[in-house]
Amino acid sequence: xxxxxxxxxxxxxxxxxxxxxxxxxxxxxxxxxxxxxxxxxxxxxxxxxxxxxxxxxxxxxxxx
Numbered sequence: 001x002x003x004x005x006x007x008x009x010x011x012x013x014x015x016x017x018x019x020x021x022x023x024x025x026x027x028x029x030x031x032x033x034x035x036x037x038x039x040x041x042x043x044x045x046x047x048x049x050x051x052x053x054x055x056x057x058x059x060x061x062x063x064x
Contacts, residue, residue: 007036
């Protein structure tokens with residue numbers, strides 16, 4: 001079973017994001033639909049906290 005024709009290229013996505021950032025607008029999220037349409041959601045990127053839950057796992061020894 002083949003994947004079908006490629007609807008967008010990585011360079012297209014990279015160029016679109018760089019153009020938005022060059023305009024001084026932050027990129028919060030990027031979506032690509034199955035037809036290859038690139039949708040850029042403006043805003044601040046989500047912040048990932050450093051204190052993520054470990055779900056009961058021991059803390060890693062970072063040697064600090």
